[in-house]
Amino acid sequence: xxxxxxxxxxxxxxxxxxxxxxxxxxxxxxxxxxxxxxxxxxxxxxxxxxxxxxxxxxxxxxxxxxxxxxxxxxxxxxxxxxxxxxxxxxxxxxxxxxxxxxxxxxxxxxxxxxxxxxxxxxxxxxxxxxxxxxxxxxxxxxxxxxxxxxxxxxxxxxxxxxxxxxxxxxxxxxxxxxxxxxxxxxxxxxxxxxxxxxxxxxxxxxxxxxxxxxxxxxxxxxxxxxxxxxxxxxxxxxxxxxxxxxxxxxxxxxxxxxxxxxxxxxxxxxxxxxxxxxxxxxxxxxxxxxxxxxxxxxxxxxxxxxxxxxxxxxxxxxxxxxxxxxxxxxxxxxxxxxxxxxxxxxxxxxxxxxxxxxxxxxxxxxxxxxxxxxxxxxxxxxxxxxxxxxxxxxxxxxxxxxxxxxxxxxxxxxxxxxxxxxxxxxxxxxxxxxxx
Numbered sequence: 001x002x003x004x005x006x007x008x009x010x011x012x013x014x015x016x017x018x019x020x021x022x023x024x025x026x027x028x029x030x031x032x033x034x035x036x037x038x039x040x041x042x043x044x045x046x047x048x049x050x051x052x053x054x055x056x057x058x059x060x061x062x063x064x065x066x067x068x069x070x071x072x073x074x075x076x077x078x079x080x081x082x083x084x085x086x087x088x089x090x091x092x093x094x095x096x097x098x099x100x101x102x103x104x105x106x107x108x109x110x111x112x113x114x115x116x117x118x119x120x121x122x123x124x125x126x127x128x129x130x131x132x133x134x135x136x137x138x139x140x141x142x143x144x145x146x147x148x149x150x151x152x153x154x155x156x157x158x159x160x161x162x163x164x165x166x167x168x169x170x171x172x173x174x175x176x177x178x179x180x181x182x183x184x185x186x187x188x189x190x191x192x193x194x195x196x197x198x199x200x201x202x203x204x205x206x207x208x209x210x211x212x213x214x215x216x217x218x219x220x221x222x223x224x225x226x227x228x229x230x231x232x233x234x235x236x237x238x239x240x241x242x243x244x245x246x247x248x249x250x251x252x253x254x255x256x257x258x259x260x261x262x263x264x265x266x267x268x269x270x271x272x273x274x275x276x277x278x279x280x281x282x283x284x285x286x287x288x289x290x291x292x293x294x295x296x297x298x299x300x301x302x303x304x305x306x307x308x309x310x311x312x313x314x315x316x317x318x319x320x321x322x323x324x325x326x327x328x329x330x331x332x333x334x335x336x337x338x339x340x341x342x343x344x345x346x347x348x349x350x351x352x353x354x355x356x357x358x359x360x361x362x363x364x365x366x367x368x369x370x371x372x373x374x375x376x377x378x379x380x381x382x383x384x385x386x387x388x389x390x391x392x393x394x395x396x397x398x399x400x401x402x403x404x405x406x407x408x409x410x411x412x413x414x415x416x417x418x419x420x421x422x423x424x425x426x427x428x429x430x431x432x433x434x435x436x
Contacts, residue, residue: 017056029135141415261316301350
């Protein structure tokens with residue numbers, strides 16, 4: 001029999017999946033703390049009594065990781081090391097009935113929009129006046145800012161609208177207030193995230209209002225970097241780039257998932273854009289913001305993808321020379337329009353194509369990094385590992401892009417900016433020396 005713990009309501013939150021999930025966990029943490037309930041993220045000490053698993057349901061591997069994590073927590077509960085296991089997030093939203101049947105040991109499942117119900121189960125009350133109050137799971141010098149929820153796009157491969165609903169923008173005032181609060185707490189970099197950044201404001205303001213929001217955020221004193229993630233290419237509002245060029249604290253960085261380059265694939269994926277239109281857009285982006293860092297994400301192995309489609313994708317990468325590229329292999333998602341399409345490739349063939357494209361892009365990334373040798377960059381110090389400081393330039397986002405190894409005997413402060421001269425360059429990382 002367990003003895004009564006010092007903190008009988010200590011809650012551990014485990015977050016899986018994307019940065020948008022992380023923000024949801026941070027909001028939950030803020031609400032729990034306001035209810036005087038002790039809360040921790042990814043606690044390894046096992047001195048908590050309750051766990052909340054915030055799941056991802058995006059692709060097969062993410063689903064598998066989410067299910068395995070739930071099972072691990074249920075096993076701890078069976079051994080008497082946990083009192084309660086709750087599950088929330090995308091997987092729970094989409095497969096709640098299946099999960100309740102297959103893993104009944106979980107005390108309760110909640111969907112993505114059921115925060116008040118989850119709080120009630122945790123004997124806490126939802127406090128609407130706390131909008132913007134979060135317990136950061138990131139280091140204190142950077143944070144994500146989710147500007148909208150859901151998505152109105154109808155990409156044939158994507159189940160996000162099924163899990164997150166239609167697009168709902170947050171008000172500009174609430175976002176500015178939250179950003180100001182984050183800066184007061186020491187945040188220097190804010191990364192704007194949404195399922196689709198460029199759609200921001202169409203529901204509230206009847207126009208694409210991201211340029212207006214960027215100007216409002218750029219006015220916040222002490223906010224050094226603003227970074228844009230997940231911009232949809234079709235009908236991209238080019239005014240965003242005017243603001244980016246004019247405001248020095250908006251990073252010359254854009255994350256724009258393109259998914260493919262061959263027109264048959266773009267049409268089958270329902271991307272509402274052609275290769276030539278994408279190339280025209282990319283030319284316009286680079287003309288408006290010279291030196292901009294472009295990151296994209298691609299999918300290989302979509303039903304019907306031919307060898308010719310793969311070669312066209314490689315020729316597109318050779319021409320565009322993206323700074324960063326991420327690759328997913330296609331997996332069938334129930335209730336999406338592509339779900340009924342028959343696979344034309346085995347999983348091994350899909351993965352082989354993904355590897356082929358990544359190796360092709362690796363050469364491009366290496367060549368682009370080599371061009372940085374001898375140049376001086378402003379670097380944000382993120383952490384110290386194995387006696388070395390690791391940081392990022394404005395052209396690098398957290399976890400997915402280059403890290404800069406700073407070789408110095410000088411003591412640096414995490415979250416500070418320093419000037420670094422690049423001395424070595426690799427496929428995905430840089431090395432440099434402190435410039436006094």
